[in-house]
Amino acid sequence: MTVPAGRAAARLRVDFIACDGRGLCAEALPGLITLDDWGFPVVGRRAVPPRLLADARATVRACPKLALRLEPVR
Amino acid sequence: MTPTAPWPGTLPRLLPAGRVAGPVSLAEHTARYGRPPSGPGPRRREAMIAEVDRAGLTGRGGAGFPTARKLAAVAAARYAPVVVANGTEGEPASAKDQVLMARSPQLVLDGAVLAAEMVGAGEAVVVVHRRVREIVDEAVAERVRARADRVRLEVCTAADRFVAGEASAVVHWIERGVPAPTATPPRLAQRGLHRAPTLVQNVETLAHLALIVRYGAGWFRSAGTAAEPGSMLVTVLGAVREPGVFEVPIGTPVGRVLDRAGGASAPLQALLLGGYFGTWVDAAEGAGRPFSSAGLADLGAGTGAGLIAALPAGACGLGETARVVRYLAGESAGQCGPCRFGLPAIAGQVERLADGRGTDPGLLQRWLGQVDRRGGCAHPDGTVRLVRSALRTFGAELSRHADGRCCGRASVLPVPSGGSR
Numbered sequence: 001m002t003v004p005a006g007r008a009a010a011r012l013r014v015d016f017i018a019c020d021g022r023g024l025c026a027e028a029l030p031g032l033i034t035l036d037d038w039g040f041p042v043v044g045r046r047a048v049p050p051r052l053l054a055d056a057r058a059t060v061r062a063c064p065k066l067a068l069r070l071e072p073v074r
Numbered sequence: 075m076t077p078t079a080p081w082p083g084t085l086p087r088l089l090p091a092g093r094v095a096g097p098v099s100l101a102e103h104t105a106r107y108g109r110p111p112s113g114p115g116p117r118r119r120e121a122m123i124a125e126v127d128r129a130g131l132t133g134r135g136g137a138g139f140p141t142a143r144k145l146a147a148v149a150a151a152r153y154a155p156v157v158v159a160n161g162t163e164g165e166p167a168s169a170k171d172q173v174l175m176a177r178s179p180q181l182v183l184d185g186a187v188l189a190a191e192m193v194g195a196g197e198a199v200v201v202v203h204r205r206v207r208e209i210v211d212e213a214v215a216e217r218v219r220a221r222a223d224r225v226r227l228e229v230c231t232a233a234d235r236f237v238a239g240e241a242s243a244v245v246h247w248i249e250r251g252v253p254a255p256t257a258t259p260p261r262l263a264q265r266g267l268h269r270a271p272t273l274v275q276n277v278e279t280l281a282h283l284a285l286i287v288r289y290g291a292g293w294f295r296s297a298g299t300a301a302e303p304g305s306m307l308v309t310v311l312g313a314v315r316e317p318g319v320f321e322v323p324i325g326t327p328v329g330r331v332l333d334r335a336g337g338a339s340a341p342l343q344a345l346l347l348g349g350y351f352g353t354w355v356d357a358a359e360g361a362g363r364p365f366s367s368a369g370l371a372d373l374g375a376g377t378g379a380g381l382i383a384a385l386p387a388g389a390c391g392l393g394e395t396a397r398v399v400r401y402l403a404g405e406s407a408g409q410c411g412p413c414r415f416g417l418p419a420i421a422g423q424v425e426r427l428a429d430g431r432g433t434d435p436g437l438l439q440r441w442l443g444q445v446d447r448r449g450g451c452a453h454p455d456g457t458v459r460l461v462r463s464a465l466r467t468f469g470a471e472l473s474r475h476a477d478g479r480c481c482g483r484a485s486v487l488p489v490p491s492g493g494s495r
Contacts, residue, residue, distance in 0.1 A: 016410035017257045017450040036444040037419075040411035 009073040012043035012056060018067035025068055028059040047073045085297065086321040087305050088281045089177055097209050100216040103180035110184055110287050122192050123149060126283060128291035130303045135160060135239065135276030136349065136379040137452075138367065141283065144273055147263040148193040151271030157198040157225075158248065158267060159186040161206070161277040162232035162239035165349050166401075166488050168381050170307035171277050173319040175206040178281065179213035183227060185280025188287050190225040193273050197226045200277075201244055204231050236350070236405035240451045241274040242266075243407070254407035255451035278307055278380075298324035302366045306377065310335035312384035312486045313342060324377070325369060329361035331382055340386035344467050346487070348378025350398050351456025354391060354467040357384070374463060385486055392428040392471055393480065394487050395464040399424050401489040402457045413454040416445035424461060430475045438465075 012032065021039040032052060034042045048056045048070070060068045090098050090106075098106070111118075127142035148155045159182060163171040175182060186198040202210045207229065214227045233253030237243055240255045245267045247253040266272025275283075282304055286294045295303040302324045308331055311317045315336025322331055328345065332338060342357035347365075353375035363369045367376045385391055403417035420441050426433040438461075446458040465472075474480075 014448075015257050015450070016412060016448060017255070019411060021411050036412060036416075036448075037441065038411055038415040038444075040448070042444070042448075 009047040010053065010056070010070040011045060011047050011073050012060075013069045013071050014041050014043055015067045015069065016040070018065045020065050020067070022064055025059050025063055028062060029055060032056065033059075041068070043068075085305055085323065087285060087297070088174060088181060088278065088307065089319075089321055097177055097179050097213060098181075100180050100213070100220060100222070103178070103184075107181070107184075107285070107288060110188055110284060116194075119149065119192050119194065122188070122287055125291050126192075126286055129286045129294040130291075130301075131279065131282055131286060131294065132302070133276055134278035134282070134306060134380065136351070138376070141275065141279055144263065144275070145189065145192050147261075148195075148271050148273040151193075151263065153271055155193050155195045155271040155273060156267050157186055157190040157193065157195045158241075158244055158272060158274045159183075159189075159198060159200040159277050159280050160239060160241065160244050160274050161200065161202040161210075162244055163203050164232070164234075164236040164239040164405075165379055165381070166236075166490050167311055167383060168309045168349060168379050170309045170319045170380055172203045172206050174278055174281060174307060175202055176209050179206075179210050180217075181281045181284050182277045183210075183213055183217060184284035185275075185277075185282070186227065187223045187225045188284055189273060189275060189280055193271075195225065195273070197228065199228045199230055199248055199267070201230045201232045201248065202277075204234065207231050235407075236402065237407050237451065237453050240453075243451070244274055245272060254409055255453075257450055299364070299366055299368070301368055306380050308365065308380045308382060310382050310384070311488075312346075312382075313338055313340045313386035313389075314384050315339045322365065325364040325366040327361070328363050328365050328382060331365055332361065332384060338384060338386075340388065342384050343387045343389070344385040344391050346381070346383040346385065346394075347373075347375040349381040350402060350487075351452070351459060352376070352378045352381065353459060353463040354385075354395070355463070356467060374459075374466075383487055389486050390428065390471075390480055391464060391468040392424070392475060395460065395468070396421070396424045396428040397489050398487055399457060399461060402453070402460075406453060407451075410449040410454070412445045412448040416441055416448075417454065417457055420445065420457070420461060424464070427472060427475060428480070430478045430480065432476055 026033045026035045123145045131141040132138045161171045190198045233247045235253045238253035242256040262272045298304045305321050320334040344354050345360040355373045400421040403421040406413045408414045423433050423438040442458050445454045
């Protein structure tokens with residue numbers, strides 16, 4: 001969905017209405033995303049480290065439910 | 075046309091003074107409050123929004139958002155907006171919106187029309203609890219007969235679900251008959267009902283707005299506190315002699331609000347403040363506090379949807395909480411995984427605490443953390459707040475329950491039995 005371009009600080013956000021708990025994101029980004037006891041992604045509230053930003057963008061694009069976003073950190 | 079202002083008097087502001095039976099008619103309404111200023115052009119609209127801003131009016135549906143900011147956001151939209159007056163009141167313990175609609179429907183309709191004029195909307199949809207639908211229909215018919223408005227008023231019966239009152243769920247319900255929240259973004263002020271920019275305001279908020287337009291910000295601020303001006307409707311229930319809905323200045327001590335309801339009918343152990351998304355506090359500690367966000371903040375509580383439930387010493391706070399949490403779990407719209415699966419799991423743990431079967435406290439804490447702020451609306455967050463406050467306030471009960479000694483019967487908080495959907 002919204003993918004801020006460039007190196008601007010961004011964090012992951014889950015649209016839980018859209019999320020189906022497929023778990024693909026947690027497999028693709030094990031350092032940033034874990035799953036809760038019911039299999040839904042837990043994303044921290046902190047900014048994605050710059051070295052993982054490209055992987056995070058790829059994971060956002062790969063979500064089968066388009067439920068994962070990168071949003072700018074204000 | 076200048077408004078005639080026969081009344082800027084004392085409280086009650088919104089409800090009729092004294093025990094008048096039935097709804098206030100349009101003629102009685104006009105005699106009491108005078109007519110609002112009509113026919114605003116763009117400049118007048120801005121002046122009206124600025125007056126609401128100076129008044130410091132905040133939403134009375136529970137979230138407490140500044141009303142003028144919502145008005146300004148919708149007024150700035152590029153497309154023709156629509157107004158939704160939200161009288162859903164999905165909270166089973168709350169009655170204030172139904173009482174307001176049943177007794178002062180014209181004031182709410184005034185507010186809906188004025189809000190529509192402020193944002194440039196041609197239509198306002200008034201969503202009401204089924205119990206007051208006929209009264210509101212008749213009130214709208216009175217206005218149509220009197221050719222009172224240029225704004226078109228439509229009445230819609232609310233969905234009988236807890237989450238149905240959430241702003242995006244109200245829009246979803248009107249548009250598609252689905253009482254479930256929708257994802258943000260887009261915000262409703264940008265794209266809401268039928269894709270139009272939409273202003274959703276609680277019906278009590280609109281009633282206050284109708285009076286601010288007539289009598290001004292200074293008058294509005296003559297009640298309440300400087301930071302939280304005005305009056306508010308409060309539903310008082312539980313162990314009080316005369317439960318009901320009362321209008322009080324914001325910041326009135328909680329104990330004085332209980333006095334308005336005839337005072338406690340039994341020694342009290344705790345108070346639930348705000349609603350089912352609210353906070354349990356110790357009765358003695360809560361009673362001395364001002365009923366305002368600032369006055370309750372350090373207890374982790376707030377005014378919420380204006381509810382005070384008094385729990386008598388003989389009742390069981392854990393049992394009450396367990397019943398409400400099970401109800402809230404069932405009222406999840408089921409759209410978001412953590413809420414759909416987490417709330418029933420949490421409800422099960424709270425039930426185990428209440429009936430003394432014992433539980434792993436770490437597991438409950440873990441699940442509360444895994445549900446909090448992880449949904450498309452505040453339903454999981456509110457439920458977590460209630461459970462955490464119960465653990466704080468009834469913590470001393472936990473060991474007694476674990477020993478199989480419960481303190482009393484649960485009976486204070488109403489929970490609809492199944493089948494109401």
